[in-house]
Amino acid sequence: MNSNVTSVKLVLLGEAAVGKSSIVLRFVSNDFSENKEPTIGAAFLTQRVNIDDHTVKFEIWDTAGQERFASLAPMYYRNAQAALVVYDVSKPQSFIKARHWVKELQERASSDIIIALAGNKVDIVEDGGERKVATEEGQKLADEEGLLFFETSAKTGQNVNEVFLAIGEKIPIKKPNEHANNANADGSNDNNRVDITSSDNNAAAVSGCNC
Amino acid sequence: MMKDGISMDQGLKRGFFTPPITNPKFDSTQSISESYKSTDQTLEVSSQTSDSSNINPDSLVTQEDVEREINCLRELPLELSKLIDLFIADLKQPKYIKPLTINQLSSIFQGFYVKFDKSCFQYLSQLNATTNSNSTTTTFLTARETLSSGLSGIFARSRSSSGSSIMRVRRSSSLFSNDSATVTPMLTPDEINKQLKNNELMNLKIEKYMEFCEREVFKRILEVGISVPTQNFDVNKHKKSHSDKETFRVTNLFRNSPEYGKYNKLLDEKFQCLLKLETQQEIDFKKFLDVPESFKDEDLPAAKEILEDLVSHTISPCEKSNLLLKLHESMIYSQNMSNDEFLSLLIYYLIRITPQNIFLTIQFIRLFRYKKKLVQNELYVLTNIEAALVFIEDLTLSDFPEDIQGKLTDNEIKILEHSISSKVDIPQLSSIYNNQNDTIHEHNLELPLANEGNNISSYDGIRSVFDASLRNIIGKFRPSSPPTANVSREYNLPPAVSKKVDDESGNSTIILKTPPPPIPFDNSWNKYKDYKFEDLKISEMREIFEIYQKIVEERAV
Numbered sequence: 152m153n154s155n156v157t158s159v160k161l162v163l164l165g166e167a168a169v170g171k172s173s174i175v176l177r178f179v180s181n182d183f184s185e186n187k188e189p190t191i192g193a194a195f196l197t198q199r200v201n202i203d204d205h206t207v208k209f210e211i212w213d214t215a216g217q218e219r220f221a222s223l224a225p226m227y228y229r230n231a232q233a234a235l236v237v238y239d240v241s242k243p244q245s246f247i248k249a250r251h252w253v254k255e256l257q258e259r260a261s262s263d264i265i266i267a268l269a270g271n272k273v274d275i276v277e278d279g280g281e282r283k284v285a286t287e288e289g290q291k292l293a294d295e296e297g298l299l300f301f302e303t304s305a306k307t308g309q310n311v312n313e314v315f316l317a318i319g320e321k322i323p324i325k326k327p328n329e330h331a332n333n334a335n336a337d338g339s340n341d342n343n344r345v346d347i348t349s350s351d352n353n354a355a356a357v358s359g360c361n362c
Numbered sequence: 363m364m365k366d367g368i369s370m371d372q373g374l375k376r377g378f379f380t381p382p383i384t385n386p387k388f389d390s391t392q393s394i395s396e397s398y399k400s401t402d403q404t405l406e407v408s409s410q411t412s413d414s415s416n417i418n419p420d421s422l423v424t425q426e427d428v429e430r431e432i433n434c435l436r437e438l439p440l441e442l443s444k445l446i447d448l449f450i451a452d453l454k455q456p457k458y459i460k461p462l463t464i465n466q467l468s469s470i471f472q473g474f475y476v477k478f479d480k481s482c483f484q485y486l487s488q489l490n491a492t493t494n495s496n497s498t499t500t501t502f503l504t505a506r507e508t509l510s511s512g513l514s515g516i517f518a519r520s521r522s523s524s525g526s527s528i529m530r531v532r533r534s535s536s537l538f539s540n541d542s543a544t545v546t547p548m549l550t551p552d553e554i555n556k557q558l559k560n561n562e563l564m565n566l567k568i569e570k571y572m573e574f575c576e577r578e579v580f581k582r583i584l585e586v587g588i589s590v591p592t593q594n595f596d597v598n599k600h601k602k603s604h605s606d607k608e609t610f611r612v613t614n615l616f617r618n619s620p621e622y623g624k625y626n627k628l629l630d631e632k633f634q635c636l637l638k639l640e641t642q643q644e645i646d647f648k649k650f651l652d653v654p655e656s657f658k659d660e661d662l663p664a665a666k667e668i669l670e671d672l673v674s675h676t677i678s679p680c681e682k683s684n685l686l687l688k689l690h691e692s693m694i695y696s697q698n699m700s701n702d703e704f705l706s707l708l709i710y711y712l713i714r715i716t717p718q719n720i721f722l723t724i725q726f727i728r729l730f731r732y733k734k735k736l737v738q739n740e741l742y743v744l745t746n747i748e749a750a751l752v753f754i755e756d757l758t759l760s761d762f763p764e765d766i767q768g769k770l771t772d773n774e775i776k777i778l779e780h781s782i783s784s785k786v787d788i789p790q791l792s793s794i795y796n797n798q799n800d801t802i803h804e805h806n807l808e809l810p811l812a813n814e815g816n817n818i819s820s821y822d823g824i825r826s827v828f829d830a831s832l833r834n835i836i837g838k839f840r841p842s843s844p845p846t847a848n849v850s851r852e853y854n855l856p857p858a859v860s861k862k863v864d865d866e867s868g869n870s871t872i873i874l875k876t877p878p879p880p881i882p883f884d885n886s887w888n889k890y891k892d893y894k895f896e897d898l899k900i901s902e903m904r905e906i907f908e909i910y911q912k913i914v915e916e917r918a919v
Binding site for chain 1: 652691701703704749752753
C-alpha cells in the first residue's frame with residue numbers, strides 16, 4: 152500500500168504580502184474531501200497530487216517574508232526538494248527580492264532542488280490594474296536560471312494547480328523497492344513490517360484443498 | 363473502500379492474481395489508477411475518494427478503534443520494557459574512555475530507538491500470530507467467514523477451527539495449484555481493508571509504544587544509580603511538591619558538552635534583558651516584531667503554561683514536541699495565518715514568557731526525539747521555534763532604534779552588543795541552520811551524524827573492546843550482556859540488527875590508538891564504586907581507565 156507516494160518538502164519564499172499563503176491555500180482547497188492532514192494555519196500544509204500512477208505528497212513550508220526574518224530562511228529550506236519563489240507582478244521590488252531568493256537557493260540549498268518562479272496577482276492586471284513586472288522579465292529570469300515559470304492568480308486560481316503539477320512532474324519518482332528505506336513518508340513507514348502473508352496463504356490453501 | 367471493490371472486480375475480469383497484501387511492492391492504489399488510466403490520463407489534483415480509502419488511514423481506522431485499541435494502552439509490555447532496562451544498564455557501564463558528547467549520546471539513543479521500534483514490531487507480530495492460531499475470534503478469520511458462502515463457507519468454517527500448524531502443512535500440498543483459480547485465492551475487498559486496518563492499528567500501537575519508550579528511557583535516566591529502577595523515584599528531592607507534573611532537567615544531559623550550556627545561559631540572560639526592556643516599555647516589541655493585531659494579552663497565560671510544561675514539567679522529547687504543536691495550535695486565530703504571523707508571535711511569546719532553558723529543551727527534542735517520527739508538522743514547529751531562538755540570539759543593539767541606546771545600562775549593552783553565536787560556537791548548530799548539501803534526514807536515520815562517521819566508528823571500536831575486557835576482567839561490574847545481544851536473541855531481530863551486533867564485536871581491533879598519558883596508579887581501585895557514571899569528570903574517568911589497565915596488567919601476570 153502507498154508504496155508509490157513520494158513525499159516532497161516544498162518551501163515557499165518571497166517578500167511579505169505577495170500572496171504566498173494565498174497560493175497554497177488555493178492549491179489545497181482544491182481538495183474536495185475534508186483535509187484530515189495536520190496543518191498549522193497556512194504555514195504548514197500538505198496536499199497530495201496524483202501524477203500518472205503515482206502520488207506526490209507536498210509538505211508545504213511557508214517562510215516568513217519580512218526582511219528581518221530573511222536570515223532564518225536556510226533553516227526552512229534545508230533539505231527541501233522543491234521551492235516556490237513568489238513575487239507580485241504589480242510590485243517590482245518583490246521581483247528583485249525573488250531574484251535574490253533564486254540566487255540564494257542555488258548557492259545554498261540542496262543542489263538538486265527544483266525551483267519554480269510564480270508571478271502572482273495577475274488578476275490585478277486583468278482588472279485594469281497596472282502591471283510593473285512584464286511576463287517577459289519573469290520568463291527571462293526563469294530561462295536564465297533554469298526555473299519553472301508561471302504567472303498565477305491565487306484569487307482566480309489561474310495557474311495555481313499548474314505550478315504544483317509542474318513541480319510534481321519534475322520530482323524523481325521513488326521506485327517501490329527503494330521505498331522500504333524511506334522513513335519520511337507519512338503513514339507508509341511501516342508498510343513493509345506487517346507480515347500476515349502466511350495467514351493469507353493458509354486460508355487460500357485450505358479453501359482449495361478441501362474440495 | 364468502494365474503489366477497492368472496483369479494482370478487485372477489474373482484477374478478476376483480467377485474471378489478475380492478488381498479490382500478498384503485505385508485499386511492500388504491492389499497492390492497492392496501483393490497480394485503481396490502472397483501471398482509470400485509459401479514461402483519464404490527465405494529471406489530476408488529488409481529490410478525495412480515489413485514494414482516501416487507501417492512503418488516509420483514518421478511513422479504515424475509526425476513532426472507536428483507536429479508543430479501544432490504542433488509547434487504552436498505558437504502559438509497555440514487560441518484554442519491551444525489559445529492553446529499556448537493558449539499554450539503561452548498558453548506558454551506565456563505565457566503558458567509554460571519555461565522556462560522551464551530546465551528539466554521540468544522541469546517536470546512541472537514535473540507534474536504540476530503531477532497535478526498539480523493530481522489537482515492538484516483532485513483539486506485536488508474535489502476539490498477533492498467537493491470537494490467530496487460537497480458533498476463536500481472530501478478526502481475519504471471522505471476516506472471512508461472514509463473507510463466505512456455499513462451499514467456501516464450509517471450508518471457512520472448518521478452517522476457523524483448525525490450528526495454524528495444520529494450515530501450514532496444507533499449504534505445501536499439491537492442492538495449492540494454479541488450476542484452483544476458481545476457488546479464488548484472492549482476498550475480498552473487505553478482507554483487504556480488514557488487514558490494512560490491522561496493519562494500521564499495529565502501526566499506531568508501535569507509535570504508542572515508541573512514545574512510552576522515549577518517556578521510559580528518560581524517566582529512568584533520572585533515577586539515580588540503579589539499573590533496575592524503583593518506581594516513583596524522584597531525583598530532584600528538593601522538589602517533592604510537584605503533583606502529577608514531573609520535573610526534568612535537560613541541563614544534566616548536556617553537561618559533557620559545555621558549549622551548549624554556555625549558549626543556553628547567554629540566551630536566558632538575553633531573554634531576561636529583553637523582557638526587562640519590554641516591561642519598562644523601553645522597546646515596544648509588539649510593534650517591533652509586527653505582532654498580529656488580533657493578539658491579546660489574555661492569550662499569554664495559556665501560552666505560558668504550555669511553555670512551562672515544555673521546559674520543566676515533561677520528560678520525553680515526544681511529549682515536548684507535542685507541546686510545541688499545541689502551542690502553535692493555540693496561536694491560530696485564522697486558517698490563513700502565514701508564517702510571518704506565527705514567527706513574530708512566537709518570538710513575542712518567548713520574550714514575554716522567557717521560559718528557562720528553552721534552548722537546551724529545543725536541542726533536546728532535536729537530538730533525542732526519534733528521528734523517524736520527527737517529520738512533517740512536528741518538524742515544522744520545531745524549526746519555527748529554533749528560528750525564533752536564532753532570531754533572538756542574533757538580535758543586537760544595531761537592530762533597535764538608536765535612541766534606545768542611551769537608556770540602557772552597561773550590563774544591558776554588554777548583553778545586547780553581540781550575537782550569542784559570535785560568542786559561543788556550536789558547530790552542530792551551524793550545520794543545522796546553514797547546512798547546504800547534506801543528505802536528507804531520512805537517509806541519516808541510523809547515523810544522524812553522518813559527518814562524524816569516523817568518530818562514531820572509532821568510538822564503537824573502543825566501546826566493544828571495553829565491553830569485552832570489562833566483561834572478562836571485572837565481570838561483577840557487568841552482570842548482563844549488552845542489550846543488543848539479548849534483543850536479537852529474544853525477538854529474532856532481522857539479520858541486519860544481529861549483524862550490527864556482530865560487527866561491533868568484530869571491530870574490536872581498531873582500538874585505543876592514543877592511550878592516555880600514564881598517571882601514577884592509585885591503589886584505591888574501588889574509590890569510585892559509589893559514583894554514578896554521569897557524575898564522573900574526565901579526569902576521574904581517565905583515572906578509572908588507569909585502574910582498569912592496572913587490573914589488566916595484574917591479571918596478565
